[in-house]
Amino acid sequence: MGQQKKVRKAVFPVAGLGTRFLPATKAVPKEMLTVVDKPIIQYVIDEALEAGIEHFVFVTGRNKHIIEDYFDIHFELEQTLRERSKQAEMTLLANQLPKAGTVSFTRQQEPLGLGHAVWCAREIVGDEPFALLLPDMIMKNEGKGCMKGMIDLYAQSGGNIIAVEECAPDQAHKYGIVGAGEPIGEGFRITGMVEKPAKGTAPSNFFINGRYILQPEIFKILETQERGAGNEIQLTDGMLKLLKEQDFAGYHFRGTTYDCGAKDGFILANVAFALERADIRPTVEDGFKALLKGL
Secondary structure (H helix, E strand, O other), rough: OOOOOOEEEEEOOOOOOOHHHOOOOHOOOOHOOEEEEHHHHHHHHHHHHOOOOOEEEEEEEEOHHHHHHHHHOOHHHHHHHHHHHHHHHHHHHHHOOOOOOEEEEEEEEEEOOOHHHHOOOHHHHHOEEEEEEEOOOOEEEOOOHHHHHHHHHHHHHHEEEEEEOOOOOHHHHHHHEEEEEEEEEEEEEEEEEOOOOOOOOOOOOEEEEEEEEEEEEHHHHHHOOOOOOHOOOOHHHHHHHHHHHOOEEEOOOOEEEEEEOOOOHHHHHHHHHHOOOOOOOHHHHHHHHHHHHHH
């Protein structure tokens, strides 16, 4: 297998318009909507930090400057907190702030799909493997996070890694599905990929949940990738071409993924993470139970 390069950089495609959350996203990027008291993007960044990621590459679009501001120093706020001796709040902000020089931003001028957004990060990523985390998807798990598990599997298998979860077989037609081959570590070799297969034709019930480790050769493929579904440059199409040349492994994530780009997933994430918080669970739990009882 040889000595593979360390995964140091992660790409976060945050250029989407967030049309499913209008009118809120007319002024606030969907990645900055809060699950309890943290923006969605902070959960994703925390997962990457746990996995040892050192450099964070954001592919942005118009009106996403709020994300850049969030990862910067807010002098007036910090000065006010300091004057009021709000030490806990100051510590919270300091822990959220990445180290200087570890965050980069590049622009996707046109909404041409996920594959195109990934390609826009090519000059910053360079000739090394990188993690890709879809910022709509946040994970709830026991033990290590999804990306940390993927990094561990990468150390065993090399190549490319896709995180997958199991769904009910009769629901496989709703997702991007991978074919499962021989076991390896906490996952298996991937034999193929298909986006939303027709009912009864899925090669497995393992669906792609929005986390990837990809080799830099994907950039050359995406550079000439023709538009696919939705008239967009699809990452899955590019990965299928790369699969012919390089190994892919599926990391079997055992936890729950919440699609916070959809209203139902966003609401469920707020409930799930609120119930995990010792400081607010006693207050909200009875309220949730009362609401359910009234259904």
